[in-house]
Amino acid sequence: MAANAFRAALESGTFTVTAEVGPPRGADPDVIERKVTALRDWVTAVNITDNQSAVVRMSSWAGSLLVRAAGVTPIMQVTCRDRNRIALQSDLLGAAALGLPNVLVMTGDHPKFGDQPDAKPVFDLDSVQVLWMARMMRDGKRLLSGRPLSSPPDWFLGAVENPFAPPRAFRAARLAKKVAAGAQFVQTQYVFDIPMFAQWLAQVRDLGLLERCRILAGVGPVLSVRALDHLQHRVAGLYVPDDVSRRLLAVPAAAFENEGLRLCAETITELSKLPGVSGVHVMAPGNEHRVPEILSLAGLGPMQAPMQAPMQAPISAPVLAPMQAQTGAASAH
């Protein structure tokens, strides 16, 4: 199996950049390839969201395979909204078998926010329980049922946290719970308030979590007044302090976009100075192509290390073999 570049980067202590890519609302694989190609030389890994905002999209494991085919290490997101414990274990095992060890576990947005508010919200397990279950599968070599697992997977498990949502005094303790359950890295909600983030980080450090879990701070550019309004009012749990919105709204409309890019770059620079921050996770839905510009403004040039070759061998064999067999059988008749 190919070495896990994401895990290696975090373990080596280099400042690590990841970015988020939403899969398309369709079956076109080129969408992901295009977005990932633009990011390839700039980020260590790319997150593939799992039907984010409860909107139906291409599945995150399929998207993750396409990310890898485009030459970047994928981080597969898994939510608890659409799958019960049987499906979760099965998908996690499938991901491991396909060579997708980086898994980011989260609760997931409620169906209310998406295009199918009529769907059953599953939430059979919560994110802490999934992390715990995955760790027990990996380290305890047992399924949730207690049955032995013949070939335990080698997952690198991630969690999310929102340092800005109430009860703020509990947020570090909640991360501690996730780390104890199994989280080895965490990606946070968008950071717009650095002092508040630093407060949370200090609590995280005091709980001794930095030795066991790498922190990637979430950032993202605000490129229009509409985007600002969306983030402030339509994204649950997102906190944009007044001085940030004032700064963005103070510039002429034509300069808004540049100011947004600069603000994001400055945030990255500030975050990189905080001891305990292992990297940043850049979320720019619909604007993935602007990520290199932001990173370059932040002084994080393209990566020097050669990327892994596109389309690693292990996936083609199991994925294609049965189809070929079927075709063969069909033509024999």
Add this chain to the structure above:
Amino acid sequence: MSTGSNAGRKSSPLAAAAGTAAPAGPRPVTPKVSPRSMYRLHRLLEPNGGYRLLAGWLERRPGLSRVFTRAERSVKKELFGCRMCGQCALPLTGYACPMTCPKQLRNGPCGGVGTDGSCEVYPGTRCVWLVAFERAEREGRSADLTLLQRPIDQRRWDSSSWVSYWQGRDEDLVVRAGE
């Protein structure tokens, strides 16, 4: 509790299009009784030989069991919004029921809690985990919230959690998170 500016703006256009349809799943409930009185009352309910006998005796009598379970339901529904998951988390959540969370989270709040403390699914209604945290902290019980609540047994819905508790069936419901 403010039902301020966030409330109207947060609901999606699609939810609005569905008219008066409420989001699928439960709705957060703030308990009607103080956590202190419940911690006190809990001491009276702790399992002992007598309760175990009573539980076993009840379980052999389906009719009586139903009456008992109905009584448990009406008391706990009134006080906590209990939905009868049958494996009670209340003593470890400041007596605020996590199964009234629209995502039924057993291990703490999601990241979508509004800055005003609103549930993301029901703006204007307080997040039940925020309530749980405040109640537990006030009583010096916040360490309870760091315990890992294991996945529930979905077969036990509508059964009496008191009977199960007295029968010792809840013993592995909670583990220390590192275990």
